[in-house]
Amino acid sequence: MAVTFDTSEMLIGGTWCRPTDTLPMEDPSTGETVGAIARGRAADIDAAVTAAQAALAGPWGRMAAAERGRLLARMGHMVEAQVEDLARMEAMDVGKPLRQARADALALARYLEFYGGAADKVHGQTIPYLDGYTVYTMRQPHGVTGHIVPWNYPMQIIGRSVGAALAMGNACVLKPAEEACLTALAFARIAEEAGVPPGALNVVPGLGSEAGAALAGHPDVHHISFTGSVATGARVQAAAAENVVPVTLELGGKSPQIVFDDSDLDDALPFLVNAGIQNAGQTCSAASRILVQRGVLEEVTARMADRYRALRVGPAVEDLDVGPVISARQKAIIEGFLDQAGDLTVVAQGQVVGTGGHYVAPTLLTGARPDHPLAQQEVFGPVQVILPFEDEAEAIAIANGTDYGLVAGVWTRDGARQMRLARDLKAGQVFINNYGAGGGVELPFGGVGKSGHGREKGFEALYGFSQTKTVAARHG
Numbered sequence: 462m463a464v465t466f467d468t469s470e471m472l473i474g475g476t477w478c479r480p481t482d483t484l485p486m487e488d489p490s491t492g493e494t495v496g497a498i499a500r501g502r503a504a505d506i507d508a509a510v511t512a513a514q515a516a517l518a519g520p521w522g523r524m525a526a527a528e529r530g531r532l533l534a535r536m537g538h539m540v541e542a543q544v545e546d547l548a549r550m551e552a553m554d555v556g557k558p559l560r561q562a563r564a565d566a567l568a569l570a571r572y573l574e575f576y577g578g579a580a581d582k583v584h585g586q587t588i589p590y591l592d593g594y595t596v597y598t599m600r601q602p603h604g605v606t607g608h609i610v611p612w613n614y615p616m617q618i619i620g621r622s623v624g625a626a627l628a629m630g631n632a633c634v635l636k637p638a639e640e641a642c643l644t645a646l647a648f649a650r651i652a653e654e655a656g657v658p659p660g661a662l663n664v665v666p667g668l669g670s671e672a673g674a675a676l677a678g679h680p681d682v683h684h685i686s687f688t689g690s691v692a693t694g695a696r697v698q699a700a701a702a703e704n705v706v707p708v709t710l711e712l713g714g715k716s717p718q719i720v721f722d723d724s725d726l727d728d729a730l731p732f733l734v735n736a737g738i739q740n741a742g743q744t745c746s747a748a749s750r751i752l753v754q755r756g757v758l759e760e761v762t763a764r765m766a767d768r769y770r771a772l773r774v775g776p777a778v779e780d781l782d783v784g785p786v787i788s789a790r791q792k793a794i795i796e797g798f799l800d801q802a803g804d805l806t807v808v809a810q811g812q813v814v815g816t817g818g819h820y821v822a823p824t825l826l827t828g829a830r831p832d833h834p835l836a837q838q839e840v841f842g843p844v845q846v847i848l849p850f851e852d853e854a855e856a857i858a859i860a861n862g863t864d865y866g867l868v869a870g871v872w873t874r875d876g877a878r879q880m881r882l883a884r885d886l887k888a889g890q891v892f893i894n895n896y897g898a899g900g901g902v903e904l905p906f907g908g909v910g911k912s913g914h915g916r917e918k919g920f921e922a923l924y925g926f927s928q929t930k931t932v933a934a935r936h937g
């Protein structure tokens with residue numbers, strides 16, 4: 462689609478500003494530079510934080526929760542009316558097939574609808590206490606919240622993090638990823654048009670080492686929501702710790718789907734493959750490990766292989782099964798992992814039909830031990846490894862045997878086993894006889910271990926983006 466705004470601007474305090482410098486914007490489907498984005502610097506982040514403080518001191522800080530909710534709901538309707546445009550923008554910027562980008566735009570609308578509806582429904586408590594006291598709690602915003610977002614699902618991550626933060630009355634500074642920031646800018650325009658007051662939402666694109674680091678370490682930011690890699694997350698947490706600022710970290714994963722002998726394979730098969738190749742495998746909750754009980758190992762491997770051979774990889778706008786990966790760098794990382802495959806067996810690969818862009822053939826592997834790097838480390842590409850297991854205990858041991866713990870899927874008809882696995886799997890979300898539950902705006906999401914801490918999505922995010930104040934009144 463034709464992008465109808467200047468992509469190299471930043472929104473600070475209600476004004477679209479020109480940066481001192483720009484960064485190239487690349488289309489991963491062609492590898493060509495198609496425009497420029499702002500290279501925001503520490504001074505721009507500083508201006509955005511000042512603008513956010515001013516918003517909190519002005520009408521935004523005094524706005525009724527119901528009115529904030531109305532603004533978010535209005536934004537949701539506006540997003541819904543522009544799904545096609547937003548999807549085309551995201552498809553070009555990220556390289557994801559159009560229908561996946563459409564689903565992301567609809568998810569953004571749904572986050573805004575959900576958090577719009579929830580804004581006035583987070584209530585405090587009254588607490589029975591000593592004779593002569595009235596004690597109550599209230600939920601208050603942190604103040605200025607920083608949002609550092611990756612390139613793989615910009616719309617969804619902005620929806621779940623900025624949507625929840627605005628609902629609770631925070632003023633946000635959003636630093637989108639340098640690889641894909643178009644929909645963050647479009648989101649800011651929608652917020653403006655919906656009537657969100659100046660400074661309540663500021664968007665400063667730029668490099669992680671410049672704008673990102675400046676935001677994470679800014680002394681006047683009161684909460685940081687970070688989604689990205691483990692290494693950067695640790696740096697962000699360390700920077701925020703200097704200012705004693707709370708951090709939500711949504712990091713990577715090496716998530717398993719576990720297929721027992723008694724599962725409904727017809728039902729499971731599409732989920733097994735889709736969860737590995739969606740967004741070219743560049744999904745934090747990608748099911749990159751498929752654990753299969755020995756009795757169905759041969760059948761699952763053969764049927765997944767059939768699906769892999771049918772996969773076609775090409776430009777985002779052609780809406781094939783898989784698009785390009787985000788960059789030449791990401792492609793090199795994935796190929797580096799595949800070079801380490803050693804004696805693993807490539808069971809099947811998809812077919813690359815696109816040319817010029819950053820295309821990687823989806824690859825299904827077997828023969829790995831659970832401690833192999835390809836079964837332990839996040840590839841962040843369309844690569845899945847099949848790992849066999851004998852019984853439930855071994856399945857749990859393998860599933861829990863990585864540093865990560867984001868999500869897990871379990872396929873079995875045995876109800877008691879479903880409950881045991883839900884209890885014992887090391888993951889922030891467990892899906893039984895499904896994977897992903899259709900996105901689940903309402904479902905708290907986040908990791909354990911190296912997958913991070915804190916929860917976004919659902920009502921939990923509203924608690925994360927606010928804090929409790931206790932008021933104890935002694936009146937006799």
Ligand code: NAD
Nearest residue numbers: 610611637638668669670673674689690693711712713745
């Ligand atoms: P990344 O950590 O390189 O970048 C993420 C964001 O952090 C970008 O906006 C980047 O500019 C910024 N950044 C980089 N260096 C920074 C610094 N020193 N200080 C502050 N900000 C900095 O991650 P990526 O490669 O863009 O994304 C891929 C990773 O994100 C994967 O590991 C993936 O699993 C993870 N991820 C997790 C989730 C989740 O919800 N758990 C969702 C999407 C992606």
